[in-house]
Amino acid sequence: MFLIIGFVSFGGGYAMLPMIEREVLIKGWLSVEEFSxxxxxxxxxxxPIATNSAIFVGYKVGGIAGAVAAGVxxxxxSLLLVLLIASFFFKVHHNKFVQAAFYGLRPIITGLIGYAAIRFAMNNHxxxxxxxxSISLFLIFAISLFxxxxxxxxxxxxxxxxGIVGVFIYG
Structure with a gap:
């Protein structure tokens, strides 16, 4: 399962989390709370968060062997795709279609990351x-972003x- 997710995912770890969550929940390996x-x-x-998540899930399901299998x-x-793409990307990276494809992937990746954040927030109430x-969480977020x-x-x-502010507010 993690091998397939590794081959078909784009956008980094946070964009992979919804796919990992879906598979973990469908297979009944973890509950929503455990996955959160x-x-x-x-x-x-x-x-990387996706690799770390996969290793934790693998360990929970299959011990050390599961963790190693999930990590690998x-x-x-990613390693194979990076080597393959890098060998040929250097030749075509100025091509307008290649640049357009990467430009078109940006909103999808942003959407997947946003979806992962919203799901995580919903799962943790x-x-x-x-x-x-909720007001204090938003204020911490807004001040941090600012x-x-x-x-x-x-x-x-x-x-x-x-973290220190969180300890004083929620501790």
């Missing part, structure tokens, strides 16, 4: 009615400060 926890842990772990399944397609939690864009603050600093 996997994504949260994978996002905090170093490395996610990494090998972060979307719903307006209450203090700090990143306007003041060019380093993302690590924004993450640390957001």
């Amino acid at each position: 926890n996997v994504v949260a842990i994978a996002g905090m772990s170093p490395g 399944g996610m990494v090998v397609p 972060l979307l719903g009615g307006v209450n203090w939690d 700090a990143l864009i306007k003041f060019k603050i380093h993302p690590l600093f924004v993450i640390v400060i957001s």
